[in-house]
Amino acid sequence: DAGVTQSPTHLIKTRGQQVTLRCSPKSGHDTVSWYQQALGQGPQFIFQYYEEEERQRGNFPDRFSGHQFPNYSSELNVNALLLGDSALYLCASSPLSERTYEQYFGPGTRLTVT
């Protein structure tokens, strides 16, 4: 049973560009959350998708947007990249129907903005 997978592993972009990160949830999970982890910091919640809709959103600008597909996979898009967007982007999945509130994390995508 594959866990949460993310692609690409690493990405280098230039300031002002746009980027798309991808996530496939753990089998049986229908909810996907995205987190941004700056170097040496704890992850910060960006948003969460369930049933192809954004269910919750953290304190991130509209430059950060997402999408969830019918197969529960998800994309995170960031427009007009800033140097401060350089971080590890983590995807986490969970089954909404369960009440354990455990989230399973992927290995992350390391984004570097130059």
Next chain:
Amino acid sequence: AQTVTQSQPEMSVQEAETVTLSCTYDTSESNYYLFWYKQPPSRQMILVIRQEAYKQQNATENRFSVNFQKAAKSFSLKISDSQLGDTAMYFCAFCVQGAQKLVFGQGTRLTINP
């Protein structure tokens, strides 16, 4: 707003020793969940242990146990018989029931020395 504070940026102990990591949180909610996650240098976040706020009994998972003090809003992690593989960043996280949004602390970098 919920906040999580980890007051120990770094800790170091010898193999086989016992170590306790501290965590405090702030919330006005009464129903919530607390977690300790481990992030080894390979960076994939792994759940170590979970505690439901409505349970008075402290959670235990093999060598890992917690001391949950609800009134004090304290949630410490004890690692017994520490092993080299326990070397990692440890994050305390909080989730309000119904939200599935994790709020993380800043992390504690734990090093187990041979």
